[in-house]
Amino acid sequence: MHDKLATTLEDDLTTRIAQTGAKGVLIDISALEIVDSFIGRMLDNIASVSRILDADTVVCGMRPAVAITLVELGLSLSGVRTALNVERGMELIRSRLDRDGGADAGFET
Amino acid sequence: MQVSKRETCPIVVDEHVVMVRQKVRSLAIEAGLSLVDQTKIVTAASELARNTIIHGKGGHVIMELVRNGARNGVRLSFEDSGPGIADIDQAMRDGFTTGKGMGLGLGGSKRLSNEFSIESTPGQGTRVTILRWK
Numbered sequence: 001m002h003d004k005l006a007t008t009l010e011d012d013l014t015t016r017i018a019q020t021g022a023k024g025v026l027i028d029i030s031a032l033e034i035v036d037s038f039i040g041r042m043l044d045n046i047a048s049v050s051r052i053l054d055a056d057t058v059v060c061g062m063r064p065a066v067a068i069t070l071v072e073l074g075l076s077l078s079g080v081r082t083a084l085n086v087e088r089g090m091e092l093i094r095s096r097l098d099r100d101g102g103a104d105a106g107f108e109t
Numbered sequence: 110m111q112v113s114k115r116e117t118c119p120i121v122v123d124e125h126v127v128m129v130r131q132k133v134r135s136l137a138i139e140a141g142l143s144l145v146d147q148t149k150i151v152t153a154a155s156e157l158a159r160n161t162i163i164h165g166k167g168g169h170v171i172m173e174l175v176r177n178g179a180r181n182g183v184r185l186s187f188e189d190s191g192p193g194i195a196d197i198d199q200a201m202r203d204g205f206t207t208g209k210g211m212g213l214g215l216g217g218s219k220r221l222s223n224e225f226s227i228e229s230t231p232g233q234g235t236r237v238t239i240l241r242w243k
Contacts, residue, residue: 003126004123033130033148033151034151036152036155036156037210037211037213037214037217041210063148065144068148069145069148072217072220072221073152073213073218073221074203074213
């Protein structure tokens with residue numbers, strides 16, 4: 001992924017959360033062959049901003065080689081919730097909505 | 110150490126970072142690196158290429174397929190003629206940055222490589238060389 005594309009994603013996503021009132025953001029990164037500190041920071045930023053806008057972010061589908069590399073690089077993505085795949089990511093977001101009694105929540109994918 | 114292949118790529122605009130990642134990936138595959146090691150050197154290359162643009166004000170990378178006896182490896186030298194680094198120890202430290210990044214680029218790419226060296230002369234530029242063996 002291109003640097004500018006990553007920044008655009010961050011902006012677009014934040015705007016959409018505000019517009020739609022989405023309670024959950026699921027980011028599938030299974031297509032990413034690497035996550036460097038730039039993309040890592042973007043994921044962290046999205047998670048922080050969406051939390052402030054009352055939406056949960058779950059990053060899912062990270063390739064094992066990418067996870068190993070990320071930790072060695074020094075990035076733990078501590079502010080980001082992760083799931084192995086899309087199904088588990090959705091479960092995570094749903095369980096949070098159930099807990100909050102957010103039956104009226106809309107999903108935006 | 111023998112060099113069996115050498116290629117140079119400019120690093121001036123963001124698009125070059127993507128190009129460097131792709132070229133390093135093919136070289137790593139050619140050297141027979143495992144998927145994890147490919148990912149490590151491509152990630153390190155991405156960090157260093159971005160440093161070349163942001164801190165070095167642009168430069169280039171020399172990408173080589175090297176061989177030492179029966180061992181294959183990928184060696185990358187990122188060179189710029191930017192402002193240079195006055196205090197290398199400080200620049201290597203995690204969390205230190207003069208830009209807007211996270212300060213993981215230099216330390217992180219060292220951890221992701223088997224060999225790492227950095228030479229810098231203030232006012233003249235910086236060269237960072239990394240090597241990953243199969």
